[in-house]
Amino acid sequence: MSTIATPRSPYTRTPRRGINWEKAGWVYMRVSGVVLVVLILGHLFVNLVLGEGVKGIDFAFVAGKWASPFWQVWDVLMLWLALIHGANGMRTIVNDYASNRGLRVTMKTFIGLAAVILIVLGTLVATTFDPCPQVSPEQLNLLPSFCPPQ
C-alpha cells in the first residue's frame, strides 16, 4: 500500500462514521441565526421602542406579556436558540485562542454549564410565571391592572 498519494490526484474526503457534529454545529449557527433575527429584533422593538421604551418595563409589563402564551413561546424559543448559539460560538472562540488543553476543557465546561443552567432557569421562570401572585399589601400597586383584587 502506498502511503503517499499519486501527484495531482484529486482531493478525496476520508469517509467518517457517525454524525458530523462539527458540521451540525456549523449548520445550527446559520439556522438559529435566521430565526433569531426575527425573535431578537422583534423583542428589542416591542420592549425598547414601542410604548414608553425601557422606561415602561417593570413587573406589570412582563406580566402583561407573559399572560399570553404567544410571548411565552416567543421568549422561551429565543432563550434556547440564543444560548445554544452563543455557547457554541464561544466554544469556537475558545478552540481558536486557548492553546492549553486543560484551559480549553475548563473554559468549555463553564460555558456549557452556564448555558444549561440558564436554559433550565429561564424556561422554568417563563413557564411557571404567575402574573398575579399573592403579594404583601405594599406591593399590590406593582401588579398589572387586570389582576383580580386580593
Add this chain to the structure above:
Amino acid sequence: MSVASASRAAKTTPRPGGTLYRGHEGMWSWVLHRITGVAIFFFLLVHILDTALVRLSPEAYNAVIASYKNPLMGIGEIGLVGAIVFHALNGLRIIAIDYWSKGVKYQRAMFWTVIGVWALLMIAFVPRQIMVILSEVQG
C-alpha cells in the same frame, strides 16, 4: 522570489485570490462579528438572571430593572443594540456568503449594505432612546 519582489508583488495584487477573510472588509467584518458575539453572550447571561427575578417578587424585579433606566445604562443600551444589530445583519451576510452561489462575489457589497442598514436602524433608534432617557430624567 526575493523578499523585495515578493513584497512588490503583494503591492500590485492587494487582494490575494481565493481568500475572503484576509484583510479588508472580509477580515474586519469577522473581527467585529466575533467581538459583538462575545459581548452579546455575556449580556445574555446577566439578562436571564435579572429577568428571573420576576419569579421572586414584583418588588425585587422592579428594583433591579430600575438600574437599566438610569441615563448611563440608557447610553449603554445604545451600544448593546448597535452590537446586536450589527451581529444580526452581518450574520445574514455570512449565511449568504456560505449558501448563495454569488455570495462570495458580492461579499464586499453586502458588507457595505450591512453598514448602511445598520446606520439607518441606529438613526431611527438613537433619537427614540434619547427621548426615553430624557423623559426618565425629567420624571
